[in-house]
Amino acid sequence: MRVKFKIYRYQPEVREEPYFDTFEFDAEPTDRVLDGLNHIRWQMDGTLVLRRSCQQGICGSDAMRINGANRLACKVLIGDVGAKITIEPLMGFRVIKDLVVDMDDFFEQYRSVLPYMITEKPPPEVERLQSPAEREVYDDTTKCILCAACTTACPSFWSNRDFVGPAAIVQAHRFIFDSRDEGTDERLEVLGERDGVWRCRTIFNCTEACPRDIKITRAIGEVKKAIALKGA
Amino acid sequence: MSQPTNVGLRSWIGYRGGSGYLLWLLHRATGLGVLMFLALHIVNIFLLGFGEEVFNKLLYLYQAPWARAMEVFLLFGVTFHAMNGLRIIIQDAFPRAWLHQRRLVAVEVVLFLAVFLPAAWIMVADFLGGAG
Known part of the structure; x- marks a missing residue:
C-alpha cells in the first residue's frame, strides 16, 4: 500500500519554528509505524531524529503521537492506522529535535x-x-x-x-x-x-x-x- | 525561540482520546457556560439597585427569541454538567467502578437524555406556542 507520513519536524539549527514534512512510499499493512520511520530515516531523509531501542514494546523509548493519540511506534501496524499517518512528539515535554523530547x-x-x-x-x-x-x-x-x-x-x-x-x-x-x-x-x-x-x-x-x-x-x-x- | 512543547489549542482539540476525553472537554465547556450565566444573573440582580425600570429592561431582554434559545443551551449545560459530575464522584468514591467506565458513561448519557429531552421539548413547545 502507498502510505503518506506527515511528520512534525523541529530542527532549530535549520529553522526556528517547528514544521511538518511529508514522505510518501510503499509499505506493507503488516509493517509497523516504526518500520516506516526507519525506512524514512535510512532511505529518504537521514536527518530525521527519533528515539527507539528494543523495537519490541519493552523499552518504551518510541512513544509518540500517532494520528492524534499516544502510541508506541513499534506496537502499531500501518494497516491499523491507515495510509495517512501523522506523527508528532509527545505533548507537554520540551522538544529537543524532531520527535525527541526532553524527559x-x-x-x-x-x-x-x-x-x-x-x-x-x-x-x-x-x-x-x-x-x-x-x-x-x-x-x-x-x-x-x-x-x-x-x-x-x-x-x-x-x-x-x-x-x-x-x-x-x-x-x-x-x-x-x-x-x-x-x-x-x-x-x-x-x-x-x-x-x-x-x-x-x-x-x-x-x-x-x-x-x-x-x-x-x-x-x-x-x-x-x-x-x-x-x-x- | 524557546523549545516548543507541541501543546496548543490545535493539539488539545486534535488529541484523540476516548469517550472520557470528550466528556471532559464538554464538562469544561458547560461549566464555563453555566458560570457565565451565573455572572449574568448576578449582574441582573445587581441592576435592581438602579431602579425598577432598568431592572425590567433587562428582563425584557430575556424574552427575546435568542435568549429563549439560550435557555435550552443552559438546560443542556446544567443537566450534562450535573450528570457527568455525578459519574466522576461515583468513580472517585469507588475505584473498582473505574473498570466499568464505558458502562457508566452509557448510563450517564441515557439519564442525561431522559432528563434533557422532555424538559427541552417543554421549553421549545412553550416558546413556539407563545410566539405563535
Whole structure:
C-alpha cells in the first residue's frame, strides 16, 4: 500500500519554528509505524531524529503521537492506522529535535515518589514473604515501562507541568500496595500535595494511551482513596 | 525561540482520546457556560439597585427569541454538567467502578437524555406556542 507520513519536524539549527514534512512510499499493512520511520530515516531523509531501542514494546523509548493519540511506534501496524499517518512528539515535554523530547522533568517526577522498596524492619533469614493475594493487589502497576505515553496524554499535565503525572503515580502505586514496603506514608504525603493525585480529573486519556493496558485511572483512584482514608 | 512543547489549542482539540476525553472537554465547556450565566444573573440582580425600570429592561431582554434559545443551551449545560459530575464522584468514591467506565458513561448519557429531552421539548413547545 502507498502510505503518506506527515511528520512534525523541529530542527532549530535549520529553522526556528517547528514544521511538518511529508514522505510518501510503499509499505506493507503488516509493517509497523516504526518500520516506516526507519525506512524514512535510512532511505529518504537521514536527518530525521527519533528515539527507539528494543523495537519490541519493552523499552518504551518510541512513544509518540500517532494520528492524534499516544502510541508506541513499534506496537502499531500501518494497516491499523491507515495510509495517512501523522506523527508528532509527545505533548507537554520540551522538544529537543524532531520527535525527541526532553524527559528530564518526567524522571524527576518519577524519582519524587520514591520508586524503590523502603523497609525499616531487619531482613529475615530467607526472603520477605508475600502471598499470591498480596502480590495480586499491585500486579497491574508492575507492568509500567516508563514510556510517558500516559503522562503526555493527560490534559492536567499539558496545562501544569508540575503535576506529578500518571506514570509516577503508577510507580508509587506499585510500592504503596506492596505488603513488604514500609514507605507508604512518605509516598502518600508526596502524592497528597497540591501537584499530586488531586490534579487528576478522571479523564481516562492515560488508560487509553497505555501500551501495556495498565488500568491507570483505577490505580490513581486507589491512591486517592488511600490518601483520603489516611486523613480520615 | 524557546523549545516548543507541541501543546496548543490545535493539539488539545486534535488529541484523540476516548469517550472520557470528550466528556471532559464538554464538562469544561458547560461549566464555563453555566458560570457565565451565573455572572449574568448576578449582574441582573445587581441592576435592581438602579431602579425598577432598568431592572425590567433587562428582563425584557430575556424574552427575546435568542435568549429563549439560550435557555435550552443552559438546560443542556446544567443537566450534562450535573450528570457527568455525578459519574466522576461515583468513580472517585469507588475505584473498582473505574473498570466499568464505558458502562457508566452509557448510563450517564441515557439519564442525561431522559432528563434533557422532555424538559427541552417543554421549553421549545412553550416558546413556539407563545410566539405563535
